[in-house]
Amino acid sequence: LCTLEMHRALPIETQAKHLFATELINEVIIANAYASEEELKQLSMLNSERLTFNVELYNTISELERKIVLEEPHFYRGDVSDYLIRSTQSRVKYKQEEFKPTYTPNIRRGDILIENELYGQYKGELQIALRDMENSGKTNVVGHIVKEEIFLLDYLEPWGKFAFLIK
Template sequence: MLGVSVFLGEDLSEETKDYLVTMKNIGFKGIFSSLHIPEDDSTQYLKRLITLGEWSKKLGMELMVDISGSALTKIGLSFDDPAEITATGITGLRIDYGISNRVIADLSKVMKISLNASTITDKDVAELRAAEADFQQLEAWHNYYPRPETGLAKVDFIAKNSWLKQLGFRVMAFVPGNAELRGPLFESLPTLEKQRHMHPLAATLELLRDCLVEDVYIGDPKIDDKTQRQFEAYFNKDHLLLFAAPEKDSAYTQAVLGHHQNRWDPARDVLRSADARFKKISTVLPEDPKPRPKGSITLDNQLYGRYMGEIQVVVRQLSADEKVNVVAQIIPEDTSLLDWCTAGQQFEIQLSEN
């Protein structure tokens, strides 16, 4: 499942509501928020929570809220009355610290509960089983890490998730946003440190494909319009949408735009458009040969004989070749997406509006 984050430090705006509608239409099904209140006006938090709960119910989205016992008390709610909690629109609680496993077990019989994936121990699992917790309602959620250099290492992350999966937990983690970042540091909110400034979709695919994660939430408040389109293309249409800039002095940029499929026998160095050489194409004249860094989009010219017209996207640095015209470049922020264009993957190249 995919999710977004909405924070309650400020009044909720129509812009936030519209963003949630857009993300729901793209395929996002969850909302994460937090009720950890250091010094904010708790009455405002309850008001905003109720508004967010109403929005999530109308949209049919789950609402998971990060909570501690004291924060819940500050807004007038109690673990002793879970029906009152769910009445706000909350569908689940993320329990971080200061709450006993007995209380967690009782709550799991009423609503979804996420535990801190990084701090769960065998002792916790044993106590939850003894308290007859509903493990179908328990999930393991990792933290996001606002401060640079404090995010998790991928190797340790995968090892932890493997253990959690053996116990039957569903695992969730965060990826960074790229439009509106959360303060006060504005350094993005990933779970993995290596993903701190990564493209949100590339980070999501890494978690889903490599890291034994089922649910991915965007930690920051927003992703940009271009990235929204890329999420929609991948999860609704099963193709990677890549944006490119035309190469100066090339007459063939238009020839490489549109839909492609990476061959089922994928090359090491390039994505090969499966049908490009079978399209009717006029003679491709040689252009000045140029180095081919990752993200270069190329078109084989007439010097390559029967390969003339082959379209490729370079995935590792290649040298210049007089038989190959460099006609466009994937924009830098999208090059990490190329790592996830595997055998048979559909992809689309569009010109960037910038």
């Protein structure tokens, strides 16, 4: 059952993520008599304390970049920017690794980014774009948050934990 009008066309999983992200509720009750087994399974796997974005990864992503996106823990650094959400631990952990330039188109809101070796000390850092911007060629675009979940970026707070799941 739709709680907010803006949820009407959204997947049930995204609706619940939004409710948890507002930090106004801590329990979701499903009033939809026709919730599918798959929807119930998706909801049961949600972590209300970590915002998990459904994503599409591009075929240009390296194995190491894939590991960083899907397996490493992420949190939004406290020094906030209007342009990027930065998760910096991967640049520390993988500073000895190579991050060759791969797919470097202009950046769109919701893009998942990993700085390549042209960015020096920042290579390996994972970021999420909050605004469209030009790509200098130093940033690999490795994937994108699914369009129905991009609005959830507005609810991620500094020091907040987040993760990605291939959809």
